[in-house]
Amino acid sequence: xxxxxxxxxxxxxxxxxxxxxxxxxxxxxxxxxxxxxxxxxxxxxxxxxxxxxxxxxxxxxxxxxx
Numbered sequence: 001x002x003x004x005x006x007x008x009x010x011x012x013x014x015x016x017x018x019x020x021x022x023x024x025x026x027x028x029x030x031x032x033x034x035x036x037x038x039x040x041x042x043x044x045x046x047x048x049x050x051x052x053x054x055x056x057x058x059x060x061x062x063x064x065x066x
Contacts, residue, residue: 001009017023046054 014023014026
């Protein structure tokens, strides 16, 4: 199913909803997913050294056949 079809299906479904609790849950979900602060998320990221160490650890732990 393509994205536009999915969106249309969801919109049609929401338009038929009459249960306030479900609508409130959808609204809360929308609000929590639209507030993205790039600077805060970037600050939580790994340093270059941490990233390299993590990648080395993952590569060493690959189950390679020899």
